[in-house]
Amino acid sequence: MQKINAFRIHNDSEGYHSGLEEVGLGEIGAGGVLIETLYSSVNYKDALAGTGRGKIIRHFPLIGGIDCAGTVVESDDPRYRPGDPVLATGYGLGVSHDGGYSPYVRLPADWVVAMPQGLAPRSAMLLGTAGFAACLASLRMERNGQTPGLGPIAVTGASGGVGSLAVLLFSRLGYEVVAVSGKPERSAWLERLGAARVIDREALELSDHPLDRSYWGGIVDNVGGEILAGLLPQVDRGGNVAAIGLAAGHELITSVMPFILRGVSLLGVNSADSRHDTRLAVWERLSSLLDAQSLDLVLNREIGLDELPAAFDEVLAGRVWGRILVKTR
Ligand SMILES: NC(=O)c1ccc[n+]([C@@H]2O[C@H](COP(=O)([O-])OP(=O)(O)OC[C@H]3O[C@@H](n4cnc5c(N)ncnc54)[C@H](OP(=O)(O)O)[C@@H]3O)[C@@H](O)[C@H]2O)c1
Structure with a gap:
């Protein structure tokens, strides 16, 4: 059986451990589409899964990586033919099904998305789950009435993967974007991405009242x-708040005042379980608004599969800015 080198995660008698190892090509996940991957990426969830800091993985051992992009090698589904460029994010990838930190991935055909016009495996993985989530937030907010006229959009965790792509995307959509970041040294970069202003997370004025002055059209x-709780009372009438992540904490202690007195909406964003038609709409929007050149602005660095553990530690320490691309071969 052909052997491949993949980044596999174990939880066994030796404890939680992960690393590059030889795996038989016939042993990886089940599914009708075999993909030769070129790139994956590092998301917060990958770091939680790879280190065991979060209970992400459903069964062990498992090849990590919630994103992948590459070329179809074989397919039992007429939608995909050998040679087609494709990508996949979410579903069970790297959670309950062998993921993208591998030169080959085998997936159910319904999880596969044809590479959108204008994107290549590299640019698709600069986006990955992070870009998908930022874009899904924009679609959810706009379907719920968000417009640039409602006021500025605050993006928290702005230097991170989702954050930096949200700054880029919302500015392209015509919004005034205010980046909230714990990395003031990244301010000039965030402005290049499209932020009108950058607020140092430490200097951010969070509200401890049920309602405050309205600073934000949306978040x-x-x-x-505490950051989400402190910003909610500052959202203007009809504004939308997309809850994407929990880098500072999963709790939200708040009041109903912004919802019932200003009609503010709190919208959940769940990229992993998005339906196929939603995925197509998200990738269509991403590929029509962001080209390879602008996506290169969010590139932190490219790494090999053997460099993943160091990248995970950096992500969980909140030190990473932008996107780390992973070369899978
Ligand atoms: N719902 C979904 O579908 C979905 C999809 C993707 C990601 N997510 C979630 O979204 C979040 C961001 O993901 P990501 O991949 O972009 O991660 P990331 O690249 O590590 O970015 C997270 C950013 O959050 C900020 N941050 C980190 N620790 C913090 C703390 N203790 N307090 C306040 N801010 C902190 C940092 O930005 P600054 O230094 O600039 O403040 C950091 O760069 C994660 O919680 C992830 O699980 C959800």
């Missing part, structure tokens, strides 16, 4: 906890 929140 794209990647951090949760």
Whole structure:
């Protein structure tokens, strides 16, 4: 059986451990589409899964990586033919099904998305789950009445993967974007991405009242906890708040006042379980708004599969900015 080198995660008598190892090509996941991957990426969830800091993985051992992009090798589904460029994000990838940290991935055909016009495996993985989530937030907010006229959009965790792509995307959509970041040294970069202003997370004025002055037309929140609670009372009438992440905490202690007195909406964003038609709409929007050149702005660095553990530690320490691309071969 052909052997491949993949980044596999174990939880066994030796404890939680992960690393590059030889795996038989016939042993990886089940599914009708075999993909030769070129790139994957590092998301917060990958770091939780790879280190065991979060209970992400459903069964062990499992090849990590919630994103992948590459070329179809074989397919039992007429929608995909050998040679087709494709991508996949979410579903069970890297959670309950062998994921993208591998030169080959085998997937159910319904999980596969044809590479959108204008994107290549590299640019698709600069987006990955992070870009998908940012874009899904924009679609959910706009379907719920968000417009640039409602006021500025605050993006929290702005230097992170989702955050930096949200800054880029919402500015392309015509919004005034205010980036909230714990990395003031990344301010000039965030402005290049499209932020009108950058607020140092430490200097952010969080509200401890049920309602405050209205500063924000909406919020794209990647951090949760006290920051989300402190910004909610500052959202203007009819504004939308997309809850994407929990980098600062999963709890949200708040009041109903912004919802019942200002009609503010709190919208959940769940990229992993998005339906196929939603996925197509998200990728269509991403590929029509962001080209390879602008996506290169969010590139932190490219790494090999053997460099994943160090990248996971950096992500969980909140030190990473932008997107780390993973070369899978
Ligand atoms: N719902 C979904 O479908 C979905 C999809 C993708 C990601 N997510 C979630 O979204 C979040 C961001 O994911 P990501 O991949 O973009 O992660 P990431 O690249 O690590 O970015 C997270 C950012 O949050 C900020 N941050 C980190 N620790 C913090 C803390 N203790 N307090 C306040 N801010 C902190 C940092 O930005 P600054 O230094 O600039 O403040 C950091 O760069 C994660 O919670 C992830 O699980 C959800």
